[in-house]
Amino acid sequence: MPISNAAFVRSTVILLIAGMLALLGIVGTSLWLVSKVQGYFAGFIEVREARSASADLLSILKDAETGQRGFIITGDIAFRAPYDSALRGVAEQEEVFLEKTMRLPEYAGRARRVGELVEQKLAELAATVDLMEQGRQAEAIEEIKTDRGRVLMDQLRVEIGSIMNDADRRLEESVVDTLRSAGALQWTTVIGAIAIIGVLGGAAVVVMQYTRDILAARREVETLNATLEKRVDERTEELIRANQEVQRFAYIVTHDLRAPLVNIMGFTSELQASLASIQSYVLADGKAPSEGDILEARRAASEDLPEAIGFIRSSTKKMDGLINAILKISRDGRRELRIERVDIKALVETGAAAVGHQVGESDGEVTIDDKLPTVISDRLSLEQVFGNLFDNAIKYQVPGRPLRISVTAKNGGRAGFVIEFTDNGRGIAPEDHERVFELFRRSGTQDKPGEGIGLAHVRSLMRNLGGDIVVRSELGQGTTFVLRLPPDLSKVVRSMQA
Missing domain, CATH: 1.20.120.1730 (Four Helix Bundle (Hemerythrin (Met), subunit A))
Incomplete structure (x- = not known):
């Protein structure tokens, strides 16, 4: 000290x-x-x-x-x-x-x-x-x-x-x-x-x-002065990246929300057309409707109206899901971080135990490195990160292949701790390595339920913790998510406030 x-x-x-x-x-x-x-x-x-x-x-x-x-x-x-x-x-x-x-x-x-x-x-x-x-x-x-x-x-x-x-x-x-x-x-x-x-x-x-403390402080000041320009560049790059993400997020949100609205507007026109057929039958004013009017009214009541209402409901449901996903990410971004000592090994073991039954169904196993570190960070955010990664590994496993999950760690020096979460699932195509972290974007065959917000949420959580996440993967070979995590979030918070 x-x-x-x-x-x-x-x-x-x-x-x-x-x-x-x-x-x-x-x-x-x-x-x-x-x-x-x-x-x-x-x-x-x-x-x-x-x-x-x-x-x-x-x-x-x-x-x-x-x-x-x-x-x-x-x-x-x-x-x-x-x-x-x-x-x-x-x-x-x-x-x-x-x-x-x-x-x-x-x-x-x-x-x-x-x-x-x-x-x-x-x-x-x-x-x-x-x-x-x-x-x-x-x-x-x-x-x-x-x-x-x-x-x-x-x-x-x-x-x-x-x-x-x-x-x-x-x-x-x-x-x-x-x-x-x-x-x-x-x-x-x-x-x-x-x-x-x-x-x-x-x-x-x-x-x-x-004297040693004075020299250390002097060296630190010299280092800070020497790296000030670099830190400014890094902050500038972070701001540029954040701005790009905001723009991309705004584009994705407007694009994905616009699609249900277009569907609703289109099927509203169908409703209006079907309503005209029904009106000609119902509002005949004492005149006998023609056989064609009767057939059109019946088809509108039995086919066109239910179909339009169903498509409108589906579109509104999708829009509601998108809005809820956006609200969830927004709430997590505004949530006050609770900084405390977190044992990553114990946290990962808890996450593995939660999916132990599903892993066991495929005769799989989870290997956890004994060298996983203890950090000063937000426990809830890390629980959500590893919980999402475990869920993805199980969701996208290869049928008939025993699931293998491993979690290892190493000290990355000034970059903090580097934690690698590896599975032997179906993998991600190279062109989708960055796409999977975008909101409402998914990779590969869409044969699993989901809205494409999981990994976007994970990256948002990791960046809130002063870290980041990237992916290495090959189709059919498996996936490795590389998490970079600072050892002490409180120092990162102070640095951001300075």
Whole structure:
């Protein structure tokens, strides 16, 4: 269906709004997810730095304790240097540890506890080293054996270890959250891209369809312009043909109606002559009529008058039949067409069923093509057309030959559908192929009842439907009536009104 300007504008606006909403959704969701990822990453850095500072502090405390014990147990001055070095690093690392952990509220309490334990541990280390410097090695060793330093170190390991374990858990959670957010961001991007592609695709389809409709309309206008002269010529030919038919119709009507009138006038003269004979007998005024008058009066009463009256009645009956036929064609021409969908196959099957008994009497058959079309036309007119063709096929069948009737169809392109109605009857002479469609004209031996209006009526109906009918036939071989029928009568009506 062609897209209208209003539909095109409406579709374009809807697609633009949809595209803007999709784009805003993508941007907003992406910014939100990026913000979450940044938050996760910032938290991840803080926790990782806190854990790293905790691990470094514990490690340097271990180094200081190792140097202290080596120096006290061995008395070797070589162990004093690692101790002094670690001791200087503890102060720096403790400051870093407190800075990193105090940022996180959940670690603040533990960090203060670790600071207190570090101070106690440093004091314990310094006390033993001072004893050693004073040459009191035995007392320093006894101090170590009290396990006070080990207990402090174990407490430090527990406190710092809990911070590190919690930091490890939070780091894992942060990685999972970051990956989840990154995945959501990826899916948002993919879905948004699909949505935008869909919107762009829809817009492209609408634009292409609208462009195609415009091009088709332009081509149609160009075609109409190019064929305008041809259509004018065709209309002119139709008008000429219609005028010729009107003239022929007027000639035939006046000729055929004149014949009964001439007969009536002639036999009226006979009546008048017969009346004179009777008057001479009846109005003798008391005189005895002669024998000749009596014989003339008797012959007029018994022969001449009945014969003249019979011929007058026959002529008036024929004139009445001609007038009724003319009125019938005239009424059909004035009847308003009822345009509807008509299944030609079903309509022909109904017509064949109506004459099925007569066809069966000659062992005949009716073959109907499955490809008969469905058209938009006037059902009553088509019923009359096919009904008349079936009646003619039965009326003019060859005695002793099984009647064969076939109805086929093909698509004639711009000419519409072409339907062929074929029988194997006695046929029509070539010189009568056009004559049979004239009013009151019949072909061949006049041994069948009829007035010669059937095929004239059929052609009138077909032309009212925007089509036509012609005949192909050979004497003794059968007849094919070729019907041309437009697929949609409503378009023909509009074209005729334009």
